[in-house]
Amino acid sequence: MNEPDSSQPHPQPTPWRRQVPTFDQSDKLKNVFYDLRGPLAQEAERMEADGHSILKLNTGNPAIFGFDAPDVIMRDMIANLPVSQGYSTSKGILPARRAVVTRYELIDGFPAFDLDDVYLGNGVSELISMTTQALLNNGDEVLIPMPDYPLWTASTTLSGGKPVHYELDEDDEWNPNLDDIRAKITDRTKAIVVINPNNPTGAVYPKHIVDGLAQIAREHGLMILADEIYDRILYDGAEHISMAEAAPDVLTLTFNGLSKAYRVAGYRAGWLIITGPKNQAAGFIEGLDLLAGTRLCSNVPGQHAIQVALGGQQSIYGLTGEGGRLLRQRNVAVEKLGEIPGVSVVKPRGALYAFPRLDPELYPIEDDTQLMLDLLRQEKILMVQGSGFNMPDKQHFRVVTLPWASQLENALERLGNFLSNYRR
Structure with a gap:
């Protein structure tokens, strides 16, 4: 047998080369939008970087308009920082959850619940996402108001569900159209979202509407997802009626927090409570517990703001x-x-x-996003178009009413001058 010739160089293997990778967004995001902080907000940030002063009316952020948190909340949170360095339990610290229970015990007719039915979260936003993930299988439907707070539609879509939008009737003070809701229920419908007081319209639903929504959920075996973060921001003697009050026999999840009524949006302190027949939802609650555990806990300093906020004088009423x-x-x-x-x-x-409407006879708007972009670039005012709240027409936009009265008056006068260029 011939020995190999060691004097000849051995051929080197051709190195494997990976093609230059490209990374696209997940398919789960293809139909997910959140225009409150979308392209228009990004353009506003670019303009600010160029030195422009932008009036930001895209989000309900009280702090930037001079609404300071009550001193007692800040003092209490600061005092608890030394004991806030570690994780809390998944659902949250005991004093804050007890304060949530006490808050609702003071509401006549609100169904009883206990500490284990309270989940604290990094704002209501996180709790909404946890809920849709725990509840929905691919193709399950959720009834969501139109216009909506767009996080509900986005979270439903990300969780594999199908948002089905029901009409809020502008001619009836933006109350839900109960007949439209009934017409859109199918065998895949799992839940109905109720936002009251409403974002973006500012509507506060009267008793017969709240009772009608409760009856629909009762008849069709739907879970109620009640977004009630504005329940203490009421005008002209309006009364808020919680969905859990109207439907104590229906599985109801109530979402609330400190961001608006207590002017501490950055603290990210929210809560979710479960009322009604929890024996019907053992699997869902197990899933919610799992998700609460995987995010470890909500931020602990923010949790320490809850107990003091919910006790004592409620400054929002002033x-x-x-x-x-x-x-x-x-x-x-x-x-x-x-x-x-x-x-x-x-x-x-x-x-x-406020959620104003442009008369289509005077304003033949085809692209409401472009309209708001033009407003931003010409008047340095950032607002959100109606389609950002899943409205099918192009005639609406949202006005945030947080600026000082003089500042708001000036901004809306400029808006009127701007719109004059679009009038037919």
Whole structure:
């Protein structure tokens, strides 16, 4: 046998080369939108970097308009920082959850629940995402108001569910159209979202509407997802009726938090409570517990703000009552919008927004996103178009009523001048 010739170089293997990779976004994101912080907000940030001053009316962020947190909340949170360095239990610290229970015990007719039914979260946003992930299989349907707070549609889609939008009737003060809801229920419908007081319209639902929503859920075996973060921001004597009050026999998840009524949006302190026949939802609750555990816990300093916030004097009422700053600003918004030719608005009775409409005969708008982009670039005012709230028409937009009255008046006068260029 011939020996190999060691004097000849051995051929080297051709190295494996990977093609230059490209990374696209997940298919789960293809139909997910959140225009409150979308391309328009990114353009506003670019303009700010170039030195422009932008009036940001895209989010309900009280702090940037001079709404400071009550001192007692900050002092309590600071005092607890030394004991906030570690994780808490998955559902949250005991004093904060006990304070949530006590808050609702003081509401006549609110069904009883205990500490184990309370979940604390990094704002309501995180708890919404956890809920849809724990509840939905691919193709399950969720009834969501139109216009909506777009996180509900985004979270439903990301969880594999199908958002089905039901009509809020502008001619009926933006109340839900109960007949439209009934017509859209199928055998895949799992839950109905109720946002009351409403974002973006400012509607506060009367008793017969709340009772009607409860009856629909009862008849069709639906879970109620009640987004009630504005329940203490009410005007003109409006009364908030919780969905859990109207439907104590229906599995109801109530979402609330400190971001708005206590002006601490950055603390990310929210809660979710479960009421109704929990024996019907053992699997769902097990899934919610799993997700609460995988995120470890919500931020602990923010949890320590909850107990002090929910006790004692509620300063929000001084802002929403007679002579209060929020009430004055709501009134200015309604007055100044009404002065713009071809603009109408239903007077908000709650929350921090108005949702005006452009008369299509005077304003033949084909692209409401472009309209808001033009407003941003010309007037340095950032608002969100109606389609960002899943409205099918192009005639609506949302006004945040948080700026000082004089600032809001000036902004809406500039809006009127801007719109004059679009009038037919």
